[in-house]
Amino acid sequence: MGKKTIGIRFAGFGGQGIIRSGIIVGRAVSIYDNKFATMNQSFGPEARGGACSSELVISDSKVLYPYVTVSDVLVVMSQEGYDKFEPELSEEGMLLIDEDLVKPKPPRGKIKIFSIPATKLAEELGNRIVANVVMLGFFTSLTKVVSVEAMRKAIPESVPSRFVELNLKAFDCGYEYSRKQKC
Amino acid sequence: MKANPKDVFSGTYYIDGDVACAYGAAAAGCKFLAGYPITPSTEAAEAFAKLAPQIGAMFIQMEDELGSIVAVLGASWAGKKSMTITSGPGFSLMMEGIGFGAALETPFVIINIQRGGPSTGVPTRTGQADMMQARWGSHGDYEIIALSPDSPQESFEFTIKAFNLAERYRVPVMLMSDECVGHMTEKVVIPSASEIEVEPRRFYHGPKDQYLPFKPERDLVPPMVKAGEGYRLHLTGLVHDENGYPLLDCDIDEVTQKSTTRRLVDKIRANADKIIEIKEDSLDDAEVVVVSYGITSRVALKGIEQAREYGIKVGSLRLVTVWPFPEKRITELAHKIKGFVVPEINYGQIVFEVERCSHGKANVVLVPHGGAGVHNPDDIFEAIKQVAKNKEKYEGVVEYRTSLERLIFG
Amino acid sequence: MNQNSVIVSLANALERTGLEKVCVVSDVLYKKGIADYLGVDLFHTTRGRTNCSYGGFGYNRGESFHARCAQKKLKNAPSVNSVFPLYICPEQPFNIPHLAKSCGAVYVARWTALHKAELTNSIAEALQKQGFSVIEAISPGEGNFAGVDGVASDAREKLLKFYYDNSEIKDTEPTENLAIDSDKKIIVGKFVDWERPTFIDLYNNQLRHTLGNKFVPYE
Numbered sequence A: 001m002g003k004k005t006i007g008i009r010f011a012g013f014g015g016q017g018i019i020r021s022g023i024i025v026g027r028a029v030s031i032y033d034n035k036f037a038t039m040n041q042s043f044g045p046e047a048r049g050g051a052c053s054s055e056l057v058i059s060d061s062k063v064l065y066p067y068v069t070v071s072d073v074l075v076v077m078s079q080e081g082y083d084k085f086e087p088e089l090s091e092e093g094m095l096l097i098d099e100d101l102v103k104p105k106p107p108r109g110k111i112k113i114f115s116i117p118a119t120k121l122a123e124e125l126g127n128r129i130v131a132n133v134v135m136l137g138f139f140t141s142l143t144k145v146v147s148v149e150a151m152r153k154a155i156p157e158s159v160p161s162r163f164v165e166l167n168l169k170a171f172d173c174g175y176e177y178s179r180k181q182k183c
Numbered sequence B: 001m002k003a004n005p006k007d008v009f010s011g012t013y014y015i016d017g018d019v020a021c022a023y024g025a026a027a028a029g030c031k032f033l034a035g036y037p038i039t040p041s042t043e044a045a046e047a048f049a050k051l052a053p054q055i056g057a058m059f060i061q062m063e064d065e066l067g068s069i070v071a072v073l074g075a076s077w078a079g080k081k082s083m084t085i086t087s088g089p090g091f092s093l094m095m096e097g098i099g100f101g102a103a104l105e106t107p108f109v110i111i112n113i114q115r116g117g118p119s120t121g122v123p124t125r126t127g128q129a130d131m132m133q134a135r136w137g138s139h140g141d142y143e144i145i146a147l148s149p150d151s152p153q154e155s156f157e158f159t160i161k162a163f164n165l166a167e168r169y170r171v172p173v174m175l176m177s178d179e180c181v182g183h184m185t186e187k188v189v190i191p192s193a194s195e196i197e198v199e200p201r202r203f204y205h206g207p208k209d210q211y212l213p214f215k216p217e218r219d220l221v222p223p224m225v226k227a228g229e230g231y232r233l234h235l236t237g238l239v240h241d242e243n244g245y246p247l248l249d250c251d252i253d254e255v256t257q258k259s260t261t262r263r264l265v266d267k268i269r270a271n272a273d274k275i276i277e278i279k280e281d282s283l284d285d286a287e288v289v290v291v292s293y294g295i296t297s298r299v300a301l302k303g304i305e306q307a308r309e310y311g312i313k314v315g316s317l318r319l320v321t322v323w324p325f326p327e328k329r330i331t332e333l334a335h336k337i338k339g340f341v342v343p344e345i346n347y348g349q350i351v352f353e354v355e356r357c358s359h360g361k362a363n364v365v366l367v368p369h370g371g372a373g374v375h376n377p378d379d380i381f382e383a384i385k386q387v388a389k390n391k392e393k394y395e396g397v398v399e400y401r402t403s404l405e406r407l408i409f410g
Numbered sequence C: 001m002n003q004n005s006v007i008v009s010l011a012n013a014l015e016r017t018g019l020e021k022v023c024v025v026s027d028v029l030y031k032k033g034i035a036d037y038l039g040v041d042l043f044h045t046t047r048g049r050t051n052c053s054y055g056g057f058g059y060n061r062g063e064s065f066h067a068r069c070a071q072k073k074l075k076n077a078p079s080v081n082s083v084f085p086l087y088i089c090p091e092q093p094f095n096i097p098h099l100a101k102s103c104g105a106v107y108v109a110r111w112t113a114l115h116k117a118e119l120t121n122s123i124a125e126a127l128q129k130q131g132f133s134v135i136e137a138i139s140p141g142e143g144n145f146a147g148v149d150g151v152a153s154d155a156r157e158k159l160l161k162f163y164y165d166n167s168e169i170k171d172t173e174p175t176e177n178l179a180i181d182s183d184k185k186i187i188v189g190k191f192v193d194w195e196r197p198t199f200i201d202l203y204n205n206q207l208r209h210t211l212g213n214k215f216v217p218y219e
Helices: A018-032 A079-088 A118-125 A128-143 A148-158 A161-182 B017-028 B042-054 B065-077 B088-103 B131-136 B152-169 B252-258 B261-269 B294-310 B327-334 B350-358 B377-389 B403-409 C005-017 C034-038 C061-081 C096-102 C116-127 C151-166 C199-214
Strands: A005-013 A036-041 A051-059 A071-076 A089-098 A112-116 B011-016 B030-035 B058-061 B081-086 B108-116 B122-126 B145-147 B172-178 B185-190 B234-236 B278-281 B288-293 B314-319 B321-323 B339-344 B363-368 C023-026 C041-044 C107-112 C133-138 C167-169 C186-193
Touching (some): A005 A128, A018 A051, A018 A128, A018 B011, A018 B185, A071 A079, A089 A128, A118 A128, A118 A161, A128 A148, A128 A161, B017 B108, B030 B042, B030 B065, B042 B058, B065 B081, B081 B088, B081 B152, B088 B261, B145 B152, B152 B172, B152 B185, B234 C034, B288 B294, B288 B377, B327 B350, B363 B377, B377 B403, C005 C034, C096 C107, C116 C186
Parallel strands (some): B081 B108, B145 B172
Antiparallel strands (some): A036 B185, B011 B185, B108 B122, B145 B321, B278 B314
């Protein structure tokens, strides 16, 4: 993606690690890729119930406007999140979905849809809580907004130490899944 | 003096503005936080509560904000650098204690993570509408210092600055952050202790029986002692003399002559040049100057970029310290430029200070925002355009109707 | 100098205990010289907000709530029993010792201005206890009744007589029975006296246990 500032939205429901996803990518980009990344998350009643989202603005210079108004990348792991945030996605944007949880409409404009059974893959790895990290592997490979090295450094700092290995495995699984799909 | 390495958690973090405040307070040597949880400031208190037992500090959750602010005052007189953290509704409750603290020339820091709207407002969304309250929200004459950060990194740095100013001038200092900055997560670099300058308390060192708690020394500021060391402190919110004794039985002339009130005001006004910090950009040939603070100064840069691309000579004056206000600099600029654009997340507060200091020499346009979000940079750009193109002289502040407001209110 | 019997008792109690680091936080004491007279540091707070944290000590929620509440209600108490009410006091009787006990006070007592020796004794005892104590002193308001001389002294004598006729020492009375009402005797005495770790002790112990070597105690 050649743009100077990129808006990314992660959406799903509470407990899926949606906010953590924003933190991991933000940390990877700003600390290990030496770019700028501002993360915001949903607060208040909307954060407690079903829908939950985090937004990340990535830029080569200081992020001036901290919110995402039009997203370039939308990563969704729930139908509700899709319904709520799909209209915000740019017509040239990328839509990443957990195919078992989201049934998308035919895409608008030049939107590209990428599907992965993230939750199912996470279950196969032994714990569905890493579904978000499977998704992040998929995300990293497809969007290239963050380097693999940076992500592999940011993940261990963002999860409890006993889950580091599992999370890195989940990341690789998502990353590989996208490469296999391309072949 | 350099920060104590034990208080500084050096490293590179990815944290929000609230948490950054807590690290800043720790690095500044804060040892006491009393507060009551309130959105959107709770993360800051929580983060400090986590650091406190590692640095010999105390976090105490009080019964409310009335109690919190008085506890902070007490801790400060016991010799601890102390602070409280709150948001609008709590800030209102603290006004009484802030006035008491100002009258007793007590150094402490109040962090206000502003939310939108009056009363309970919009707890989880942003606002900048407590700015005038910060200055004179408590009754009677006094002056305070207020700072406004635009990012988590600045939240860390300005919290240290706030403590330093509080100690230097024996005054309550307010860190006027807001929900957007408080809840925004970004990279924060905490340097090593040797790179952090902290102001130690100005303790009195003379003979015990000659100590007068309100007798000014350098910069009109009196040195302090700790309670409990035998100075027989007499501290009262009543108007008092250098001894701290109330001026109840004096005649009017004597009250005026002995009262410390004049100095409460003077110690900030006379030192304003030393206290005031502003960030200027491209003011030399500017036709239009955007005056902003906090998160708005950051969003405004985007509008400024657009205006420059459009070909307007626009400069930026960012208030790092909002109070005291940089009156002289605004007046100076007013003589040279067409007008000021003042975006703020309220319906007009600082803009009237800009107008006052312009003395009718430059147009002043307010770009208001009702809160719960930040400005659309396009609106700031449009307002800059309006000021640049306009040939008439406005009377008073003119309000720029944002695209959203035009949509709603016509 | 203030003639209020509570101040005299406080002064005597301070002398007896010989404590050096004492801070008086009050919303009524403000006259010049009080701090020197008592040999203390004096904080005259606004509107009865006496929950200053002093000497590195802070109250917890319940305690400071109590301090505030008791402070405000103490001023009302005499008017409930006043022999010279302007009108009848319409408020429900208030029970400070019961509130104090439920807030966790380690020492709770109540005396009237008549019980000078007992009051002095209680203040001295309470000052030496760890934790917070509450002593309710029922005394005539200084301005109206306890003036130094003139008309007021007559009223003062009548009030002391009233206390003599209408109070009863009963240390064992459960605190729930201690509300002051105009048709009942004022029960006075020492109702609570026990040991309990202070907030600071609990804080330091708990965190030392949780954090181990990383813990730096608050001093």
